[in-house]
Amino acid sequence: MDQHLFNQSLTEFLASSPTPFHAVAQMAARLSSAGFERLNESEAWQLAPGGRYWITRNDSAIIAWRMPTRCTSAESGFRMVGAHTDSPCLKVKPQPELHRHGYLQLGVEVYGGALLNPWFDRDLSIAGRVSYLSQRNEVAHALLDFAQAVAVIPSLAIHLDREANQSRSINAQTYLPPILGQADEKPDFKALLHKRLEADGVTDVRQVLDYELFFYDTQPPQLIGLANEFITSARLDNLLSCFVGLQALTTITTEHGALLVCNDHEEVGSTSASGACGPMLKHMLERVVPDAEERGRALARSMLISTDNAHGVHPNFSDRHDDNHGPRLNHGVVIKLNANQRYASNSETSAILHKLAADADVPVQAFVVRSDMACGSTIGPLTAAEIGVRTIDVGVPQWAMHSIREVAGTADAFHLHRILQRFFDTERV
Secondary structure, eight states: OOHHOOOOOOOOOOOTTTTTHHHHHHHHHHHTTTTOOOOOOOOOOOOOOOOOOEEETTEEEEEEOOOOOOOOOOOEEEEEEEEEEOEEEEEEEEEEEEETTTTTEEEEESSSSOOOOTTTTTOEEEEEEEEEEETOOOOOEEEEEEOOOOOOOOOOOOOGTTTTTTTTOTTTTOOOEEEEOOOOOOOOOOHHHEEEEEEHOOOOOEEEEEEEEEEEEEEEEESSSTTTTTETTTTTHHHHHHHHHHHTTTTTTOOSEEEEEEOEEEEEEEESSTTTSSSSHHHHHHSSSSSHHHHHHHHHHEEEEEEEEEEOOOSSSSSGTTTTOOOOSSSEEEEOTTTTTSSSSOOOHHHHHHHHHHHHHHHHEOOOOOOOOOOOOOOOHHHHHHHHOOOEEEEEESSSTTSSSSETTTTTHHHHHHHHHHHOOOSSS
């Protein structure tokens, strides 16, 4: 696959994945098409040499892996790639109905560290998972996506807020409830969801019990720039990495163990059963390599590349970067480093990444946050601490991280793909 087709497939994946639930469903479908077999965590597993498998947890996190072909897991180890499925957004509250001045609105919570200003004046839709009581009196679940624009958060006119361009703080409780329409009385949101599910062909709904729903921007991903140098989209952080890791895993030819883990809840601390602080990956490895001695040997021969986007230097705000560590878009994959272990990279894993990149003929950059600024983090240090595996944090550079619309370079996702393919196929790490 060349770079153009790769980016086309990436934009299709992004457009079809408005929530972590939809992203995992998309990944599961692509894995099944590539010959990977679904396993259920509540059932016994029968694993074969060279077998390809996947599991999900909470429908929002996924692990896919390939068993070693000609040797044991202890002799092979696993080449691991990690990412996360969630992105900052606005989440619908449990009892969200608001009826003010004849307008229907929904109350929302801010999920993660979102940039809030860009959410105003956007065409918004709603998607997520709905849990319901079926006609057979069983709890069931369905994905829901309104798809078309159904809401907006209008800005206040400049005439009524003369200081808006000088200083504007956003009250998340009062400023952010999206407007869905006009109504004479407050409607029942769960009844609205019931009606929508039936319209989507889910006909066995007796009663909507609960939901995890999110607002999202309906504007599709787009290639922009005079030479299409950039891709703009929602959720580049971090569905871009999920897609790249998936593409690499499903096209490898290695006989060694290979694994992709995409956790949920990274943007809110990763502390959940499906997050990187949870035991999902540890549980999977314990079942794949039951013997503790062999599992220890396997992990000692393993390495994790934690892939999460990096801060590209912004030409209008270049002073926010260390002068020697300002990654540029379309200039290669970024190794992320931090003296206080906010990133898990060290000299050993960085050296391995440099060699992989050189073998793949891909440029590499480095990011270190300014010494007078706080550093973010990702799943790398959390996973390394949880299972004790060598780890490096890398990512493609991007602008507008945590905005409703983010920007990355069209060459960099393909750069990362080539490195991950080389990593999966390499003889020894």
